[in-house]
Amino acid sequence: MRVVRAHGACLQPEENMELQNFEKKRKALTGSFRTLLKTKPALRKQSIKLSWSNWGFGIEPLETTARRLNRYGVEWIELHGNRYGSDLGYRTRETLKTLKRFNLRVAGVCGMFGPSNDLSSNSGIIRQNAIDYIRRQLDLCHDTGGTYLLVVPGAVGRPTACDSSEFERSVETLRLVADEFIKARVRGAVEPIRSAEVSFVHTFEDARRYIQAVNHPGIRHINGDVYHMQVEESNIADTLFQAGDRVINLHLADSNRCALGDGSLDIDAIIMALYCTGYTQGNRFATPEPLGPGGDPYPAMFGKPSAALLDQLVATSVKYWRARETAVKQC
Numbered sequence: 001m002r003v004v005r006a007h008g009a010c011l012q013p014e015e016n017m018e019l020q021n022f023e024k025k026r027k028a029l030t031g032s033f034r035t036l037l038k039t040k041p042a043l044r045k046q047s048i049k050l051s052w053s054n055w056g057f058g059i060e061p062l063e064t065t066a067r068r069l070n071r072y073g074v075e076w077i078e079l080h081g082n083r084y085g086s087d088l089g090y091r092t093r094e095t096l097k098t099l100k101r102f103n104l105r106v107a108g109v110c111g112m113f114g115p116s117n118d119l120s121s122n123s124g125i126i127r128q129n130a131i132d133y134i135r136r137q138l139d140l141c142h143d144t145g146g147t148y149l150l151v152v153p154g155a156v157g158r159p160t161a162c163d164s165s166e167f168e169r170s171v172e173t174l175r176l177v178a179d180e181f182i183k184a185r186v187r188g189a190v191e192p193i194r195s196a197e198v199s200f201v202h203t204f205e206d207a208r209r210y211i212q213a214v215n216h217p218g219i220r221h222i223n224g225d226v227y228h229m230q231v232e233e234s235n236i237a238d239t240l241f242q243a244g245d246r247v248i249n250l251h252l253a254d255s256n257r258c259a260l261g262d263g264s265l266d267i268d269a270i271i272m273a274l275y276c277t278g279y280t281q282g283n284r285f286a287t288p289e290p291l292g293p294g295g296d297p298y299p300a301m302f303g304k305p306s307a308a309l310l311d312q313l314v315a316t317s318v319k320y321w322r323a324r325e326t327a328v329k330q331c
Contacts, residue, residue, distance in 0.1 A: 025238050026269050033272040044329045046280040051107040053289040055080035058305045063098050068311060070102035072318045077104050078287050081111045083136035092143040107285045108148035108249060109141040118155035120170035122162055127173045134177050142184040147283040148248055149186050150223045152193060153201045153210055161199040171213045181218030188219035189248055194228040202232045204239050225251035237269035244277050253290040259313045261320035268328050288317045
């Protein structure tokens with residue numbers, strides 16, 4: 001196959017070759033993006049807010065994490081939702097003091113939902129744990145200036161359904177605490193996760209149906225994750241484009257769940273789709289979360305990672321994302 005050589009994101013197959021289906025969608029997206037830049041040239045000087053999700057850094061002290069993110073030019077952080085009890089997790093004053101030293105602001109809080117705090121559990125005790133957990137993370141998010149709390153409808157690490165009523169129980173349980181999202185001025189963002197890790201809500205369409213069932217203004221948004229989307233969506237960029245302003249945070253990792261640029265993910269298309277949905281405006285974030293390949297990643301939150309590896313993950317991902325964002329705007 002002979003390909004016409006072009007600069008950066010404008011690489012296109014020769015015109016007399018029939019495009020593959022995904023190429024047709026990319027071509028349409030590129031057209032929409034170019035039209036957007038022509039009608040709104042100021043976008044060329046804007047950029048997407050780049051955050052970083054720190055729960056994959058394990059037991060590393062927040063000061064070490066903040067120093068690293070500052071070193072590589074990251075200005076936002078998605079805090080690990082680690083208030084697992086009244087005596088556990090980030091303390092507001094110390095957290096803000098540390099983040100301020102390194103010019104970091106809180107984008108939001110990554111809620112961690114496992115078998116012990118499962119919104120969909122058939123155990124009332126566990127569902128109460130989920131409610132209490134959400135309340136503590138809402139306090140953390142509000143007090144540190146975060147704008148969203150990530151919610152997973154079912155337990156991560158339990159891909160097999162416990163019965164046929166998980167969806168309904170999860171909706172009922174989340175609705176009980178939904179008013180408190182409004183009081184805390186925190187947006188609830190539902191995350192679809194691949195079927196290898198959770199038993200339901202795997203796609204953006206699943207998330208929309210779940211949000212519709214909850215039917216509450218505090219729970220209106222979606223937290224995407226491109227790693228899960230590779231498996232569950234037919235086309236990542238097109239899904240983001242169609243979702244519009246419902247997406248307020250997007251977890252990023254390359255196709256191998258490693259640093260951006262280390263795999264085969266079409267990052268240019270993702271960036272174009274985000275721009276087309278107004279992603280540079282308001283509190284909407286692109287948030288790397290490269291956890292590495294494998295199954296349930298939750299054990300990483302309690303591990304002791306290699307500082308050198310984390311340095312490489314952040315440096316590589318930030319540099320590559322910003323280079324591609326610059327490239328697409330020059331197209």
